[in-house]
Amino acid sequence: MNELPLLSLLVALPWFGALLLWLWPKAPVRGLAFIFCASTLVLGVIAAAGFDPTRTGYQWTERHAWIPSLRIDYHLGLDGMSLLLVLLTGVVSPVALATVLRRLESPRLAALLFLLLQGAALGVFVALDFFPWFICWEFSLVPAFFLIKGWGGAGAGRAAYTFVVTTLAGSAGLLLAFAALYAATGTMNFVDLAQLQAEGRLPGLLTAVGAGVPTLAFVGALVGLAVKAPLFPLHTWMPATYAEAPPGVALFLTAVMSKMGVYGFFRILWVLFPADLRVHADLLLLLALGGAVLGAMAALRQTDVRRMLAYSSLNHVSYCLVALFAAAAGVKGHEVAVEAALSGALVQAFNHGLSASALFVCAAALESRAGGSREFARFGGVRAVAPVLAGMSGVALFSSLGLPGLNGFVGEFLIFRGVFGLAPWAAVVGTVGLLATALFLLTFWQRVFHGPPAGAAAGPFPDLDRGEIAVLLPLCVLMIVLGVAPGLITPWINPLVTGWAATLPMP
């Protein structure tokens, strides 16, 4: 659309930063890394400014032939949903980078790897052709693996290994799915495929390739995405990875990379396989609910702060998926509920990114003051000793608890409003998850922050330093502002959601 290749710049900048860090050994690591990291936020804001919500279809598009013989294009584009997630990445990345750089050993390599990871994540959100999309999707694993292995905790090696292997196994399914699509339609471009699906020719083409191919393609794509945005049974890699990874990386994993999975669910499954999604909606809804409820229950049992946060992330992301799968079963007449569910899912994805990052920063702060230990038992009465830390983590905690007035509630209310309209039984079961979430978060808060100062808090326990406050304050302000005025982010996704709700099939 415009002449400025904004999206290519958006993806290239972090990678260029990484290259610069590699080539220029004496570069000021923190300054340089931050410039490139924050530049993506600036570009995101520019993209948002130039984004015209009312226009349907993709904006800031760039389409150049990449491999003409295979008809693969270098095709980037931005719609409401990807804009939202690009902005989330832009906000979360500096926070994650600051947390990563707090540890002193070889910060240059850590920053370099992180910038690669960030570029890959942005690539996933803006790519519109499966080829670049899948490259970024897989490439993000490489820096993540080394970051976890290099700077992680005791069991980091094993955790990183399971993380990468599981995700790769999943994305193999994804690859096969798109191979089938390519065989059937001769193109891998999301937009063209969506066009084919809209015209209703896609299922026919797929069956032309082979009898069971459509369902196989659906299952392959589903498995690939389900591993990434942990859908219930495939989430076992997550607790170990989040617990063992360095805090900054765990923060980025939960805030952005799980959203890549959710984005995939919308971009691929919702758009390309609506019929299959509807057929399996009930089963998937059950799994997502399992993730929400059992995730929260499992979090109750954890004594390790970060493992608990991992299950809390599973709980929150599962709520997005509950909304999606409930909406998948929607038919004509359910428009309001479907709109509520889908915008709820996207808003929840964005808000969880913020609150999870804040919680992980607080967890990192707690850890760094207790000699790296993450057990609840090591803390007690931190609120008396470090009130600012208590205040900030309080805001983050109550936001992820879904307290009205903070951003968590908006997504939660929309999701429950939508899911109740579509599957009332799911909403009731979901409330049990909400209760469990409140329970484990408050138990964590009570055991760590309340009571007389004990354990690490009894010893030298400095309050937040300027660096940590500079990271946490914007997040807290964002959480409050988006809680009071969610209308700041919903206009971007409204036309998208209305469009999806308009295409519901007859009952």
Next chain:
Amino acid sequence: MSPLHLCLLLSTVLFCIGLAAVLVRTSAILVLLGVELMLNAANLNFIAFWRYGPGGDDTGVIFVLFSIAVAAAEAAVGLALVIALHRHRRTIALKAANQLRG
């Protein structure tokens, strides 16, 4: 026997003397001298063909000039190698330089 044949015969003789020296003598310097001799024999051939050949083309002479220049360079490098070999092995017998073997 035409004069050309005679020249060629001469150059062949010189060439074979040089080759025999290269194959037989153990001293590195002598091998180099043998090589020099073989080169000169080749030059003689060129001039012979230039002188008695179909003619009309002076490339042969030019070639000889270049050959002389390169042979000089080759001699310099070869002898420098011999000196270096001598420094490490204290002898210049070719047998000493047999590290590169199976």
Next chain:
Amino acid sequence: MTLSASLLWLIPATPLAASVFGLFAPRTARTLPIAGALLGLVAALGLSVAALAGALVDPAVRATSDFAWFTFGAQTLRLGWLLDPLAGFMCVLVTLIGLLVALFSTAYLRHDPRIGRFFGFLSLFVAAMLGLLVTNSLLLLFICWELVGLASYLLIGFWYERPAAAAAAKKAFITTRIGDLGFLIGLVWLHQATGSALFHDGGAGALDAPTLARLSSTLLPGGWAVSTAIGLLLFVGAAGKSGQFPLHVWLPDAMEGPTPVSALIHAATMVAAGVFLMARVFPLMAADQGLATVPFHALTGVAVIGAVTALLGAVLAVAQNDIKRVLAYSTVSQLGYMMLAIGVGSWVAAVFHLITHAFFKALLFLGAGSVIDATHHEQDLRRLGGLAGRMRVTFATFALGTGALMGLPFVFSGFWSKEAILHAAEGWTVSHLPFAAGLVGVVLTAFYMTRLVLEVFFGKARGEGAAHAEESPGLMRGPLVVLAVAAVGLGWLGLPNWPWLQTRLQGGDWPVHGLGEGFGLMVVSTALVLLGIGAGWWWYGRVKRTDARALDPLARSWPAVHAALAGRLWLDELYAATVGRAFAMLARVAAFFDRWVWGGAVEAAGRTAETVGQVNRAVDEDGLNAGFDNTSEHLRGSGRRYAKAQTGDAQSYLRVVAIGLAVVGVLLLWGGVR
């Protein structure tokens, strides 16, 4: 000067501003946050009075002003403000009592270093409560409802160093959260049914007649009306917040918070929010009254729960040894009465009792606070006693409050409001059990209040603190006196023959009848009160115990009953045994599944991959490699032999080259190889 509906948002905004100002002031600041909070409360009080005046101009009209919150998809979420006499009265009540409690707290918490934070949280609470009172949207009500819960969590856990306070705060938040989840489902259902969850939206609102008709007529599969289901879900939320059985367990524990908090929040206002909610959505609750076919009426449920709670609260209050816990159970019981009133159909009586109860219960709590402060935080009845002489004003005001609570005839406000409730309960056609429970409750209330007064103020000082107690400072006595006046005077607002309050609240006509008509009931209830006082005197007044460790007289006569009551009927233990353990077990199962079953599956997949690897290596090692190995060994052998040819002697190479040249030359020239 009247306040129009569109300016209603100012009422919650001023305390909110004060709280933001208080919370962001430096932690150790004192005067700034206190002044800010008091100013906020005074301003809110002024605005509330103006709003009440505006509402009373024409009690029947419901002035609303709506605004859009945000859009999702093609829908917009609309919220709004509502001004009617109910909101007006409640706002004045909350701000007035809030102000008095704030003044009391400046003295009560003068030694506490974090008093600035306390006033910040107090203003936050008042702001949220006011927001809840003047809203026209159930969604905005839910938002303020949860913020009130947050404020109560922060205030109960104000002294968070004490683990008991922290645990009580969490218990309060979680129990009310259970109720709130029911509320959320009801809210979502209502929003789906009415599209905007606004109360009055020009006919389309939830409480407007056409919608009510539609809701009550649409039946659920089980035959229930939709309005009944939504009503009961909202009642679950109200039960959580107002400490109704079975969600009442958090209220006694909430006494861990500072006494002014107990006075304002856990006696007068927050716990009344549930009753206010029921009063606000009463039309929805009552929508299914007319339908005979409906198997269950919402209000019946409310009445039953209300009666049970009233009785349970009174019974449990009898055997408590902590002064604040007695009053807490008393509050639970009185809230039961209010829910009972709503259940039997008279929300006006409930609100009347709510208003009078707010004042005299706040008075009693502040009196208790004054006692606690004077006796250096001695809360155990067994170690108090003989304070009447030393703390004259506190004793006098406490006695007036007790009189109002017991419902001593004609003079005290409690009598008239409780009469109204009993009168309504008597007239209930469904069943007479709630009425009977109410009467028993009256006796028990009289009994435990007499016990409380005798134990605290009469006899000899049994504790060291009580011995040296002297009257509290002026700032504490002032609010007590004001509240005492209100505890007495408010009753005359709602006399049967001059129902000023009722007509305003009802917005229409209210049956005026002379004293004679309900006289019989008044005589009976007065007799019951006197019976309770006598029993109280009989056990606690006759023999003055001097030793703190002496056995409680009641325990001496009925040990088993007393032990049961002292142990709160082991309700907490029951909960822990059932819900608590079920939750923990489910959590353990989830964690187990997570680690072994799903984890196991992935591990198994991993392990099978490994075993396949092992098998592969075994086959490879023995089978193929052996073959390859000796061939390669063979090759290496021959290789070595060839290597020997490489003697390193340059000349031998040249020889080979020369011979090679010769052979090739010969072949080329004469071999015929063309």
Next chain:
Amino acid sequence: MSLAFLALALVCVVTASAAMISRNLIHSALLLVLTWIGLAGLYLWAGADFVGFSQAIVYVGGVSMVVLFAVLLTRRQRDEPLVLIPEAGVGRVVAGLAATFWVAALLVPAMVVAPLVQRAGPGPTLTVKRIGELLAGPHLVAVLVVGVILTVSLIGALYLAAPVTAEDQPEWDNGGTGRDRGNQEEPS
């Protein structure tokens, strides 16, 4: 055939074979110089005078000096007998000669059989101006390349021959300074 050719040919062959057979390095070096002079004469006889002179300058002047230096530098002590260690292995001589014989056996008959086109009469004349034009014209690149080869090989030779640091210099090699290098014992 002209007498001059036969004389020059004889000189070349005799001195060449003497040089190759001689057991004394200096003698063979000097004899080879004579061969080169004979060859220069042959070139002059054939009419390629520029080549003759360049042959004389380059070989007789330059290369011979390099060879002599090499010979002198590689002698261990001043008094070392110039006669080298007796040739080892008769087999080597026989094999070498055999190989040479085979090559000769290939070349001579090939030469005899080859249908050579001859041109009678006086040979072509080649003026220096003509050579200059040729060098500056089509063969300009070759001239430049040969220039580079010469420089590189000189630098290479310098690098190889000159001892860079102390440890490169073997103990016994006193770098021609005559100084005795301390009390290091003679290597075995």
